[in-house]
Amino acid sequence: MRKIAIAMAKGGVGKTTTAVNLAHGLASSGYRVLLVDCDTQGQASKFLGVTPDYGLYEFITERDKNGGYVSRNDAIYRSRENLWLLAGGMRLVELKNWLGEQPRECRQTVLGTKLVPKKGSLDYLIFDCAPGWDVLSVNILMAATEVLCPVALQGPSLDGLKTFFQYLQSAQKLNQELRLKYVLPTMFDRRTRQSHEILQQLQKYFSRQLCPPIHYNVRLSEAPVHGQTIFEYKQRATGARDYSNLARRIINDGGLQKNNAGFF
Numbered sequence: 448m449r450k451i452a453i454a455m456a457k458g459g460v461g462k463t464t465t466a467v468n469l470a471h472g473l474a475s476s477g478y479r480v481l482l483v484d485c486d487t488q489g490q491a492s493k494f495l496g497v498t499p500d501y502g503l504y505e506f507i508t509e510r511d512k513n514g515g516y517v518s519r520n521d522a523i524y525r526s527r528e529n530l531w532l533l534a535g536g537m538r539l540v541e542l543k544n545w546l547g548e549q550p551r552e553c554r555q556t557v558l559g560t561k562l563v564p565k566k567g568s569l570d571y572l573i574f575d576c577a578p579g580w581d582v583l584s585v586n587i588l589m590a591a592t593e594v595l596c597p598v599a600l601q602g603p604s605l606d607g608l609k610t611f612f613q614y615l616q617s618a619q620k621l622n623q624e625l626r627l628k629y630v631l632p633t634m635f636d637r638r639t640r641q642s643h644e645i646l647q648q649l650q651k652y653f654s655r656q657l658c659p660p661i662h663y664n665v666r667l668s669e670a671p672v673h674g675q676t677i678f679e680y681k682q683r684a685t686g687a688r689d690y691s692n693l694a695r696r697i698i699n700d701g702g703l704q705k706n707n708a709g710f711f
């Protein structure tokens with residue numbers, strides 16, 4: 448099983464768009480994928496057009512809002528064929544408080560310790576990280592082994608990149624398996640000089656990790672309004688082609704056998 452965190456401290460760079468469409472691209476190729484929404488905005492559910500009763504809070508604490516028992520399997524929502532969701536949302540505020548109250552020595556590793564599916568039950572764990580940096584972000588980077596960083600080819604996107612990579616390095620000291628595996632340029636507009644300039648900078652620093660860019664494509668911003676992934680909304684859109692290529696690249700890097708067992 449591969450564990451990929453879609454992470455970047457900067458907001459609005461295409462993390463959720465990437466997490467949801469990549470997850471669906473992998474699932475459509477026959478891999479079993481669990482998408483973990485680690486954001487209080489709960490956008491992954493909205494992007495998929497689903498309203499799960501439970502999510503990551505219940506999965507970790509095994510409690511519902513009235514203190515009743517919730518099994519970890521019940522916290523996982525089947526949103527599409529081969530695509531399951533651990534929903535985020537406002538209850539993650541409570542989860543962060545709960546994490547803050549855990550003993551210091553295990554506070555950062557709770558997620559990684561709990562999120563260990565049965566061997567053969569899942570092929571990919573995809574974490575949709577929140578912007579910023581907090582106790583939950585650290586938990587994700589302790590649980591993941593690969594990081595995919597979306598960088599928007601628009602605006603002051605390189606600001607904050609250095610700080611984010613310093614965070615990553617500090618996480619790598621605690622999780623030696625963690626690798627910055629992919630840098631994904633997003634919102635590429637070939638008509639603007641800015642897009643090309645930022646892309647050139649990324650090529651200079653991340654030639655090994657750099658993926659082909661995701662074009663700016665208005666269909667990608669329309670799809671979530673309909674609760675659909677780009678593959679459902681407009682299969683022939685540029686955005687669908689770009690995310691399909693990304694999924695293929697990630698699959699080709701992995702050499703995974705497809706799995707088919709119960710989770711926990």
Ligand SMILES: Nc1ncnc2c1ncn2[C@@H]1O[C@H](COP(=O)(O)OP(=O)(O)OP(=O)(O)O)[C@@H](O)[C@H]1O
Nearest residue numbers: 458459460461462463464578634662663664667668
């Ligand atoms: N390639 C693209 N072309 C056009 N619009 C895009 C593209 N990628 C993302 N968007 C739109 O940009 C906005 C921000 O994208 P998204 O929510 O994926 O970013 P994010 O990094 O998850 O944001 P946050 O940090 O708030 O979680 C959304 O409205 C999304 O639909």
Ligand SMILES: [Mg+2]
Nearest residue numbers: 462463486490
């Ligand atoms: Mg997001």
